[in-house]
Amino acid sequence: MAYTVPKLKNYSSVTLDKTAEKLVALLNQESVAVKTEPDWKTFRDRWMARKEGILTQVNDQWLKAAPKEAKRDVGQRVNQLKGRVEQVVSATLERIKSGAAEAELAAERLDISLPGKRRPIGAEHPVIQTMHEIVSVFRNLGYSVQEGPIIETDYYNFEALNFPPNHPARDTQDTLFVANQESKPRRQQLLLRTHTSPVQIRTMEKMKPPIRMVIPGKVHRNDPPDASHSPMFHQIEGLAVDSNITFGDLKGSLDHAMKALFGSKVKTSFRPSFFPFTEPSAEMLVSCFICGGSGKRDLEPCRSCKQTGWIEILGCGMVDPNVFEFVKHNGYDPKKVTGFAFGMGVDRVAILKYGVDDIQLFFQGDIRFLEQFV
Ligand SMILES: [Zn+2]
Numbered sequence: 001m002a003y004t005v006p007k008l009k010n011y012s013s014v015t016l017d018k019t020a021e022k023l024v025a026l027l028n029q030e031s032v033a034v035k036t037e038p039d040w041k042t043f044r045d046r047w048m049a050r051k052e053g054i055l056t057q058v059n060d061q062w063l064k065a066a067p068k069e070a071k072r073d074v075g076q077r078v079n080q081l082k083g084r085v086e087q088v089v090s091a092t093l094e095r096i097k098s099g100a101a102e103a104e105l106a107a108e109r110l111d112i113s114l115p116g117k118r119r120p121i122g123a124e125h126p127v128i129q130t131m132h133e134i135v136s137v138f139r140n141l142g143y144s145v146q147e148g149p150i151i152e153t154d155y156y157n158f159e160a161l162n163f164p165p166n167h168p169a170r171d172t173q174d175t176l177f178v179a180n181q182e183s184k185p186r187r188q189q190l191l192l193r194t195h196t197s198p199v200q201i202r203t204m205e206k207m208k209p210p211i212r213m214v215i216p217g218k219v220h221r222n223d224p225p226d227a228s229h230s231p232m233f234h235q236i237e238g239l240a241v242d243s244n245i246t247f248g249d250l251k252g253s254l255d256h257a258m259k260a261l262f263g264s265k266v267k268t269s270f271r272p273s274f275f276p277f278t279e280p281s282a283e284m285l286v287s288c289f290i291c292g293g294s295g296k297r298d299l300e301p302c303r304s305c306k307q308t309g310w311i312e313i314l315g316c317g318m319v320d321p322n323v324f325e326f327v328k329h330n331g332y333d334p335k336k337v338t339g340f341a342f343g344m345g346v347d348r349v350a351i352l353k354y355g356v357d358d359i360q361l362f363f364q365g366d367i368r369f370l371e372q373f374v
Helices: 013-033 037-048 054-064 068-097 100-108 126-139 168-172 198-206 247-262 321-325 346-354 359-363 367-373
Strands: 151-153 190-192 211-220 232-242 268-275 278-287 310-319 338-345
Touching: 013 037, 013 054, 013 068, 037 054, 037 068, 054 068, 068 100, 126 211, 126 232, 126 247, 126 346, 126 367, 198 211, 198 232, 232 247, 232 346, 247 268, 247 278, 247 310, 247 338, 268 310, 278 338, 310 321, 310 346, 338 346, 346 359
Parallel strands: none
Antiparallel strands: 151 190, 211 232, 232 338, 268 278, 278 310, 310 338
16 A cells, blocks of 8 residues: 655754654555565565655655755754665565464464364263163164153153053152143143153054054152252163063063173062052062072171062063053054053163262262263
8 A cells, every 4th residue: 555654844853753663664664565576576666666655755745845944953863764664675685585474374373283272072971871882782782773752741741651641650759840831722731751651652653563562751749858868860761562462561661771781690570559540550670680599798787679689670561552542553552552551760770780879979070070970
């Protein structure tokens, strides 16, 4: 950009010095920015070109325009300035030729081959780690993985799973309801799902039999937190439906899964139980994998199984035909299909596996605790 030298307001030595100082400052500033020879040529011409160069302008505007009595003073300043410009312009060329400018340029260049700053990757939470282990056992048995919403309707969480309104089993699952839902019909009211079972219905609505699937996820219940309870915890639920599934399939599949999870030596045992969505229902126990089923560990009573040698690990049963009635339209005719379902608490398995004595530790986010499981 062409530079226009300012006209002098007067020819006092103060004004002359100030204006000359400004020009020298500009000269130095521009000199530093010169890095290559073509840059330098432009720089030189800008200051020293005969036509329109800054020095020529200074000569015309200052010296030629000066009144007679100021000419001597002005001439001296202009000569000083000229000397200075010549000196800086030649020093700049020297700097470029010596390679100093190139080094400066290299220092300023962004080296995109340098590695970036790495963020620590983090590690899987012990509960999630346990969840993945359980899921992979069932994946290997050919089960697919399904997920569903954590905020559910009363219909999917209770009604379609054979809990009619006022069914006493609803009391065993202290439910956290979403506020201000009273104006809606009961089945549309929203709540935090109390189990992963609603995803069974949701999946059967979408997929025709046969199906084999596991559903991992978070669930909520209105339990005050203590060493073995948390208002939020994790479940894995499983469902297999086909034309000829029996209780023998249930026992065989779960026995195999427990051996894959806890070691080939564990034994399984079933005892009758009750769930609204299965009939018959059972609780499954595994022989204690901490003490090997002896009830003692290093001559001390085993705390994991409370000296019984057995650990309750999951609830299961044959799908109640009433549940199939809700998805009959999608090929689940209770006269033609049967199935089994099971559900287990992931946090509880993690507690047993890692010997943790307080479920709260999993959710307090204390890095010193969590780092032990990396
Ligand atoms: Zn034990």
